[in-house]
Amino acid sequence: MTASSAAPRAGYEIAAQADLGPLNTFRVPVRTACLATLHDAQALAALFAEPLLAEASKLFVLGGGSNVLFTRDFDGAVLRVASRGIEVIEETAAAVGLRVAAGENWDGLVRWTLRRGLAGLENLILIPGTVGAAPIQNIGAYGVELDEFVTRVEAWDFARRAMVRLEAKACGFGYRDSRFKREAGRYLVAAVELELPRERELRLDYAGVRDELAAMAVGKPAHADVARAVERLRRRKLPDPAEIGNAGSFFKNPILGAAEATALQSEHPDLRMYRFPDGRTKLSAAAMIEACGFKGRRDGRVGVSHRHALVLVNHGGASGAEVWVLAERIRAAVQSRFGIMLEPEPRIL
Ligand SMILES: Cc1cc2nc3c(=O)[nH]c(=O)nc-3n(C[C@H](O)[C@H](O)[C@H](O)COP(=O)(O)OP(=O)(O)OC[C@H]3O[C@@H](n4cnc5c(N)ncnc54)[C@H](O)[C@@H]3O)c2cc1C
Structure with a gap:
């Protein structure tokens, strides 16, 4: 960043002429005319009033940059969502409801749920990126997709210029698809609400999970074992963006x-x-x-x-x-x- 016109305590930072190289996992060297980093979704209205953003010709919402390809410099404003927080909003004997800020790291959330004995996200371990980006393409891996657990998505609606809460049904989830992807540019996801069961049948019939558990000598797997198996498979099969x-x-x-x-x-x-x-x-x-x-x-x-x-x-x-x-x-x-x-x-x- 070359210039900063607002302190982080305002809930955001904003800079002119910034390097996006470290902010995309392809690590392509591109620049943006303006980079805003959002730490608190409540500061969105104030952020949009900043001249650098208000006068930008276009706006692109960025999470962890693990599912984008910048083919040239971006001549608008990039708004990177970095808000944090995981909140328990409901708890019953069978399940726990969570509200997770969009800037939380997805893999960090999966590990957080596993530590608390919650089931469901184990097959989705080690997917890079943020929680806010997860609904955009309805992330999926090893036979499980995000939409099985989403109850609501809280988003800034650029068309209505207001925060909206969309029930899962209104999110139009499909295979690597959602309303947010189809209506690109309309929504900024601020938080995702999930319901995670305490018990759930394991999904093992996909791409070598059973064989990996056998290789790990796990006879009666628990959710955490499936997570470890998927993690081992992914580390072997996929190149690590930190290396390439x-x-x-x-x-x-x-x-x-x-x-x-x-x-x-x-x-x-x-x-x-x-x-x-x-x-x-x-x-x-x-x-x-x-x-x-x-x-x-x-x-x-x-x-x-x-x-x-x-x-x-x-x-x-x-x-x-x-x-x-x-x-x-x-x-x-x-x-x-x-x-x-x-x-x-x-x-x-
Ligand atoms: C090694 C590797 C493995 C991967 N494995 C999988 C996998 O198994 N399954 C899978 O589904 N994906 C996988 N991905 C793709 C990627 O991790 C996911 O799509 C992830 O959800 C992207 O998150 P991000 O925060 O990096 O999003 P970005 O790359 O920053 O953004 C992706 C898209 O989401 C939009 N977006 C981001 N945040 C928000 C927000 N808060 N509000 C509105 N729009 C937003 C952006 O505008 C952009 O269109 C993998 C990527 C890598 C590098």
Whole structure:
């Protein structure tokens, strides 16, 4: 930051001309005309009245920067949400209700719930980023998605210029999708309310969790054991953004209708597919990228992880534009071979 016009005790900080390099996990070196850091959601109205923000041509809300790709400098204002606090708002014999400030670290929250013996979030351990960003794409991993636990989302509605409380049903959650993602730019998530059970059936039938528990010699697993198993799997399979810049899965797994899936399967019988009970079929984007020969391939300063074909990496010093050129090359190859256009998962700016 180069200039600060308000002290943190005001509930926010604001600076002109700031470096976003340390604030995105791809670690691409970009700058923004204005960076505001919000520590207290109650200070939002005052923050919006700051000339640097009020006069900005556009605004982008940032959390931990683990699901964005900046392809060039941002000529508007970036508002980074850093408010903290986990509050118990309801407690019964069966479950606990939490209200979590948007700037809390997601993985930190998962570990907080595990320490208190709460169930549900164990499969979602080690997902980078903030709690406020979690509803945006309805984060999911190892057979569990966030929307199973969300009761309400508190958000600043830019259209109404007011704080609103949206019940889970109004959030329009789907696979890596939500109303917040579809109506990008309308809401700033200020807090998320979750209901976590004290007991819950374990989800073990996904991507090697059972095998990992067996390798750990755990016979009768508890929630914390599942968390440890998922953590071990993730550390092995995914490159750590602290070591090599990346944003996790770069593409969403495409979902096809039954007829389309059957046609594709007859042309590519070896392609991995998962059929939902309603006939819709999820394809493995990683398998298609691997089949096109991109897994582990390096292209100058960018490449595809050798550990996971869905993960694009910055080997060091690359720009966001270089990452995007590689992404476009992969999309073109998959389209030409399978007739499927892959959709990026991170927000591309
Ligand atoms: C190594 C690695 C592994 C990953 N694994 C998974 C995984 O298993 N499952 C999964 O679902 N994701 C995964 N991700 C993606 C990412 O961690 C999640 O999408 C996460 O929720 C992003 O949080 P963030 O705070 O970094 O969001 P950002 O990257 O800062 O923002 C992402 C989007 O959310 C918006 N946003 C952020 N905060 C707010 C807010 N408070 N209000 C309104 N909009 C907001 C931004 O505008 C942007 O559009 C992974 C990423 C990495 C780097």
